Amino acid sequence: MIGLSAVLCAGVWAQPEAPSSALRIGRVKYAGGGDWYNDPSAEVNLLRYARTAAGLDVDPSYTAVEAGSEQLFSFPVVFLTGHGNIVLSERDVRNLRTYLQNGGFLYADDDYGMDRAFRREMKKVFPDQELTELPYSHGLYHAPFPFPSGPPKTHAHDDKPPRGHGLFYNGRLVVYYTVESNPSDGWADPEVHGDPPEKREEALRFGTNILVQALSR
Numbered sequence: 077m078i079g080l081s082a083v084l085c086a087g088v089w090a091q092p093e094a095p096s097s098a099l100r101i102g103r104v105k106y107a108g109g110g111d112w113y114n115d116p117s118a119e120v121n122l123l124r125y126a127r128t129a130a131g132l133d134v135d136p137s138y139t140a141v142e143a144g145s146e147q148l149f150s151f152p153v154v155f156l157t158g159h160g161n162i163v164l165s166e167r168d169v170r171n172l173r174t175y176l177q178n179g180g181f182l183y184a185d186d187d188y189g190m191d192r193a194f195r196r197e198m199k200k201v202f203p204d205q206e207l208t209e210l211p212y213s214h215g216l217y218h219a220p221f222p223f224p225s226g227p228p229k230t231h232a233h234d235d236k237p238p239r240g241h242g243l244f245y246n247g248r249l250v251v252y253y254t255v256e257s258n259p260s261d262g263w264a265d266p267e268v269h270g271d272p273p274e275k276r277e278e279a280l281r282f283g284t285n286i287l288v289q290a291l292s293r
Contacts, residue, residue, distance in 0.1 A: 209242075
């Protein structure tokens with residue numbers, strides 16, 4: 077079983093809101109009009125799958141968290157998605173940067189339409205960096221499930237190749253971002269998007285890889 081001890085040892089996570097070591101994922105709530113709240117079943121289903129497939133100790137619940145809130149530090153992993161605009165305030169930017177520099181991990185999935193806004197706002201968080209494509213040799217693509225060609229293509233969108241990008245802090249991957257891939261839609265309840273079982277399984281496996289990567293850095 078892969079635990080959270082490595083993440084919790086720094087102490088920043090040991091807050092009253094999270095007395096358990098079970099992994100929770102915080103859904104990032106942001107301003108700007110984008111639908112940050114869509115598919116609330118996604119991370120719940122992913123956590124349940126990761127418990128069975130990888131033995132992770134999880135709390136499969138849905139919890140929204142504002143980017144500028146102290147509650148952000150209760151989550152070793154946070155998830156951001158949507159179809160439209162994203163606006164982070166100065167407080168959001170400072171808080172998110174501190175979170176990421178102190179052991180936090182952000183996974184963002186373009187649900188089609190948020191790419192330009194997400195890149196713009198991440199430039200505020202790490203002004204000296206650009207989102208760079210992860211090589212297929214990166215560990216995220218190889219454990220516990222093999223994805224030798226990178227992210228899966230869960231939904232067609234513009235029929236462009238799926239891509240996975242990252243931001244790093246002191247050599248550690250702290251932001252992982254998928255575009256033209258949309259695995260999080262595959263995590264949602266089957267009736268939401270009507271994805272075939274094999275596509276959902278592929279997406280859930282890939283999501284498990286993301287969680288394992290986030291917790292084993």
